[in-house]
Amino acid sequence: MTDKVQIEQISFWGLAKQNMRKLSMFIMLGLILAVFAILTKGVNLTPRNITNIFIQNSYILILAVGMVLVIIIGNIDLSVGSVVAFSGAISAMIYNKGIGLIPTLLLSLVIGALIGSFQAVLIAYLRIPAFITTLGGMLLFRGLTYIITNVSPISLRDDGFKQIASGSLNIKGFTIGNYDGLSIVVMAVAIIALVVYNYFQRRRKIRNGFSLIPLRYTILKIGALSALIILVFLRFAAYRGIPTVGLVLFIVTAIFVFITNNTVIGRYIYAVGGNAKSAKLSGINSEQVVFITHVIMGVLCGLSGVVFTAYMNSALPQAGNQFEMDAIASCYIGGAAASGGIGTTIGAITGGLVMGVINNGMSLMNIGADWQYVVKASILLLAVFYDIWSRRKSGLG
Amino acid sequence: MGSNDYILEVNNITKDFPGVRALDNVDFKVRRGEIHCLVGENGAGKSTLVNVISGVFPRGDYEGVVVFKGKETHYRSTKDSESDGLSIIHQELTLSPYLSIYENIFLGNMKTRFGVIDWDACLRDSYPLLKRVGLSEPPQTIVSKMSVGKQQLVEIARAISRNAELLIFDEPTSSLNDEESENLLKLLLEFKREGITCIMISHKLDEVLAVADSITILRDGLSVASYDTRAEEVSKQQIIKAMVGRELKNLFPEKDPKIGEVVFEVKNWSVNHPDYHDMKIVDNASFFLKRGEIVSFCGPMGAGRTELMMSIFGNSYGYGATGEIYLHNEKVTFKSPKDAIEKGVGYVSEDRKSLGLILIQDVKTNITNSSLPKLSKRGVLDKEKIRESAEFYKESLQIKTPSLEQLARNLSGGNQQKVVLSRALLADPDIFIVDEPTRGIDVGAKFEIYSILNEMVKQGKSVIVVSSELTEAISMSDRIYVMNEGKIKGVLNRDEATQEGIMHMALVD
Ligand SMILES: Nc1ncnc2c1ncn2[C@@H]1O[C@H](COP(=O)(O)OP(=O)(O)OP(=O)(O)O)[C@@H](O)[C@H]1O
Ligand SMILES: [Mg+2]
Numbered sequence: 001m002t003d004k005v006q007i008e009q010i011s012f013w014g015l016a017k018q019n020m021r022k023l024s025m026f027i028m029l030g031l032i033l034a035v036f037a038i039l040t041k042g043v044n045l046t047p048r049n050i051t052n053i054f055i056q057n058s059y060i061l062i063l064a065v066g067m068v069l070v071i072i073i074g075n076i077d078l079s080v081g082s083v084v085a086f087s088g089a090i091s092a093m094i095y096n097k098g099i100g101l102i103p104t105l106l107l108s109l110v111i112g113a114l115i116g117s118f119q120a121v122l123i124a125y126l127r128i129p130a131f132i133t134t135l136g137g138m139l140l141f142r143g144l145t146y147i148i149t150n151v152s153p154i155s156l157r158d159d160g161f162k163q164i165a166s167g168s169l170n171i172k173g174f175t176i177g178n179y180d181g182l183s184i185v186v187m188a189v190a191i192i193a194l195v196v197y198n199y200f201q202r203r204r205k206i207r208n209g210f211s212l213i214p215l216r217y218t219i220l221k222i223g224a225l226s227a228l229i230i231l232v233f234l235r236f237a238a239y240r241g242i243p244t245v246g247l248v249l250f251i252v253t254a255i256f257v258f259i260t261n262n263t264v265i266g267r268y269i270y271a272v273g274g275n276a277k278s279a280k281l282s283g284i285n286s287e288q289v290v291f292i293t294h295v296i297m298g299v300l301c302g303l304s305g306v307v308f309t310a311y312m313n314s315a316l317p318q319a320g321n322q323f324e325m326d327a328i329a330s331c332y333i334g335g336a337a338a339s340g341g342i343g344t345t346i347g348a349i350t351g352g353l354v355m356g357v358i359n360n361g362m363s364l365m366n367i368g369a370d371w372q373y374v375v376k377a378s379i380l381l382l383a384v385f386y387d388i389w390s391r392r393k394s395g396l397g
Numbered sequence: 398m399g400s401n402d403y404i405l406e407v408n409n410i411t412k413d414f415p416g417v418r419a420l421d422n423v424d425f426k427v428r429r430g431e432i433h434c435l436v437g438e439n440g441a442g443k444s445t446l447v448n449v450i451s452g453v454f455p456r457g458d459y460e461g462v463v464v465f466k467g468k469e470t471h472y473r474s475t476k477d478s479e480s481d482g483l484s485i486i487h488q489e490l491t492l493s494p495y496l497s498i499y500e501n502i503f504l505g506n507m508k509t510r511f512g513v514i515d516w517d518a519c520l521r522d523s524y525p526l527l528k529r530v531g532l533s534e535p536p537q538t539i540v541s542k543m544s545v546g547k548q549q550l551v552e553i554a555r556a557i558s559r560n561a562e563l564l565i566f567d568e569p570t571s572s573l574n575d576e577e578s579e580n581l582l583k584l585l586l587e588f589k590r591e592g593i594t595c596i597m598i599s600h601k602l603d604e605v606l607a608v609a610d611s612i613t614i615l616r617d618g619l620s621v622a623s624y625d626t627r628a629e630e631v632s633k634q635q636i637i638k639a640m641v642g643r644e645l646k647n648l649f650p651e652k653d654p655k656i657g658e659v660v661f662e663v664k665n666w667s668v669n670h671p672d673y674h675d676m677k678i679v680d681n682a683s684f685f686l687k688r689g690e691i692v693s694f695c696g697p698m699g700a701g702r703t704e705l706m707m708s709i710f711g712n713s714y715g716y717g718a719t720g721e722i723y724l725h726n727e728k729v730t731f732k733s734p735k736d737a738i739e740k741g742v743g744y745v746s747e748d749r750k751s752l753g754l755i756l757i758q759d760v761k762t763n764i765t766n767s768s769l770p771k772l773s774k775r776g777v778l779d780k781e782k783i784r785e786s787a788e789f790y791k792e793s794l795q796i797k798t799p800s801l802e803q804l805a806r807n808l809s810g811g812n813q814q815k816v817v818l819s820r821a822l823l824a825d826p827d828i829f830i831v832d833e834p835t836r837g838i839d840v841g842a843k844f845e846i847y848s849i850l851n852e853m854v855k856q857g858k859s860v861i862v863v864s865s866e867l868t869e870a871i872s873m874s875d876r877i878y879v880m881n882e883g884k885i886k887g888v889l890n891r892d893e894a895t896q897e898g899i900m901h902m903a904l905v906d
Contacts, residue, residue: 208517209521262514263512263514264507267496270493270496274494274496275494278490278492278493281475281487282491282493282504282555283479283506284476284504285474341494
């Protein structure tokens with residue numbers, strides 16, 4: 001139908017420059033990994049440690065995925081740590097009743113959703129500022145957690161729960177060489193999927209007569225992503241296989257990347273965050289969008305609560321302390337704007353990993369929490385400074 | 398279809414705001430397929446009326462009935478009116494700043510397949526819409542990076558994407574230059590040919606007379622007159638009289654310039670695009686300004702006039718500005734807007750909403766907040782003086798507000814513009830740069846603003862006006878610089894400037 005395919009004339013550096021803001025987070029993560037690899041003489045890149053980084057940060061990353069939506073819409077949620085503790089405690093209590101893992105998980109998500117809705121009503125419809133509502137929520141749910149747990153840990157009846165956090169996915173006896181077979185298979189499928197997706201995307205663009213970036217850059221992109229997939233999965237394969245939380249995280253991330261990019265509600269979140277009044281005049285029910293965003297945050301708190309309880313193998317009354325700070329910092333490191341309207345799921349995840357890698361690396365080096373705070377603070381400020389500077393340069397506010 | 402086939406009938410609408418009755422028993426009828434213009438002074442209630450019609454104010458927020466296509470409306474929001482075939486393009490741009498053109502077009506009305514956004518369809522369908530409104534930007538462009546004029550076209554594209562039968566334009570041409578306004582009016586006539594009814598609010602009476610089939614005039618919330626231009630001859634004087642309630646002899650005040658020595662000079666000024674660092678936006682511009690002079694900068698949209706002024710004003714725009722600035726024959730550099738202000742240069746932006754006003758503060762604060770040092774003693778604010786100065790400008794520019802404590806966001810568009818101007822005037826700069834000072838301002842208040850600029854130059858100050866209205870530039874200024882594509886193409890004296898001459902100079906060479 002269309003006579004000619006338009007190939008954009010763009011040099012490698014031109015393309016890199018255009019995407020610099022997007023790429024800078026990954027570069028930062030890579031650099032930090034490299035620095036710690038040198039400092040720890042490679043210990044931080046061992047299969048066991050890579051797996052641990054995912055497990056130890058999974059609950060923060062899950063929160064960051066929700067938090068970034070809240071930040072995009074121009075709000076903040078300070079209550080997430082307390083809600084994690086509360087829903088974690090409840091999940092332990094219902095699991096101990098013996099109803100099984102999946103029902104426990106589902107019930108915890110429902111409880112998260114209810115808590116989220118409660119705060120969301122106050123924020124979206126009664127117009128109490130999110131900062132204040134969730135500050136209240138932070139105190140309220142911490143208090144309720146203390147009340148239901150009697151301020152003492154609840155231990156779990158068996159080791160089933162623990163599997164969510166520290167278990168791994170593998171098929172007994174299925175190995176390829178010294179590697180776990182399932183990891184290798186998933187790795188291969190992922191790479192093939194990546195290639196196929198890009199192929200169809202290019203074909204679709206050609207069919208619609210949209211302009212294309214030159215093929216070599218698409219190949220370069222696929223190559224870089226494949227290398228990343230191979231690196232991570234070989235680490236998993238050499239240790240115990242794909243960690244279960246890895247799968248949970250992957251599913252959560254995939255769902256929210258999809259929601260934010262391809263669903264109406266996702267785009268409305270950006271529209272309301274960018275300019276609430278104009279969103280309203282475009283016929284968007286902005287209260288409803290704010291409401292849904294905070295409910296989503298609640299659901300993810302429920303999930304995070306389950307994962308954290310599983311990770312600790314018991315529900316602690318002081319669980320989730322300061323998780324909100326880590327989640328918020330992850331979003332900002334990942335390029336979200338404090339004024340709303342800007343931010344991505346992948347950014348939040350990358351930001352969370354940056355913090356996780358720093359924590360992990362410094363622990364490996366036996367550096368205490370004191371210096372970890374100082375380093376994390378510097379990274380946060382540096383990342384946000386870079387972000388604001390580059391945004392100003394490109395006229396985005 | 399007879400000529401009395403009304404697509405829209407508005408009966409006995411009354412709308413109150415705290416302290417103001419914005420609409421008082423207004424009747425308003427629009428025939429199917431016509432272009433109906435709505436005129437009136439700033440704050441007359443025009444925007445309020447169309448907001449009532451389009452459901453920005455939901456049913457129940459006002460008294461009276463709106464009948465669209467023979468049915469009484471019960472809109473709860475603009476979403477309802479849009480799906481009913483009625484779209485409004487607001488006075489203040491309402492695009493979502495960090496989203497792309499095509500996402501903005503379909504915002505609130507995304508194309509989906511099984512609840513999933515079909516980005517390809519959105520992109521594909523945006524091309525013909527953009528073509529129809531004459532916008533050549535790639536649809537992926539983020540709108541906050543585009544000029545106000547282009548954003549306006551995106552809004553229009555958005556409105557026509559909803560298959561509207563009635564389009565309402567609230568001052569669509571106020572942010573466009575002459576050429577673009579003309580294109581927009583052509584677009585309106587095109588819509589009319591396609592059978593779409595249009596309501597247009599405008600302060601530019603020439604364009605109203607050029608396209609209107611009917612004209613309704615509002616004054617202080619009352620509908621005072623209605624003309625059918627096909628049945629009777631209507632003159633500009635007639636409209637003005639009905640608008641302001643008195644005869645207005647001249648549209649421009651008398652000028653009696655006393656021009657002195659050169660006080661401000663810019664030499665070889667160049668500045669690059671903030672994103673694309675190798676793209677020149679202003680190219681080697683040189684100009685000067687004498688004491689007591691009003692100098693205008695004219696040229697098509699995208700000529701680089703705003704960018705030139707903003708980059709001079711403490712590097713508020715662009716990348717890698719080079720060139721020299723001389724103030725009273727001394728070479729200076731303006732490190733920041735603050736630095737420029739301290740050296741006696743004032744600047745009023747064309748984009749009042751995002752750069753000019755603090756919407757959640759009141760009128761008094763907005764007028765006085767850049768002159769607070771002057772209005773205080775040893776760091777303590779002199780409340781009395783603040784009140785007096787604000788009151789002075791409220792009176793002299795006829796800012797229509799129930800009180801000085803009214804929040805800026807509750808003012809009508811034109812009155813917000815007056816507040817921004819007041820603030821700059823109060824700061825009392827020696828060199829005053831105003832970008833589109835009369836955008837969206839009614840004829841009466843325009844006269845006041847011109848008089849104030851004249852008064853300033855009489856006191857030995859100098860004014861640079863960036864204006865897209867050629868008649869205004871020709872009548873007001875002593876010299877006119879013509880710009881296009883980042884270059885200064887030439888300069889014309891007051892007595893040799895004509896509209897054709899300016900256009901010619903901009904486009905030739
Ligand atoms: N939200 C509001 N709260 C209080 N007063 C308001 C509000 N909106 C409008 N008004 C007042 O209602 C009156 C009519 O305003 P409106 O915006 O309809 O004027 P307009 O005719 O569109 O003027 P302009 O030409 O300046 O745009 C004004 O006096 C204005 O101050
Ligand atoms: Mg108005």
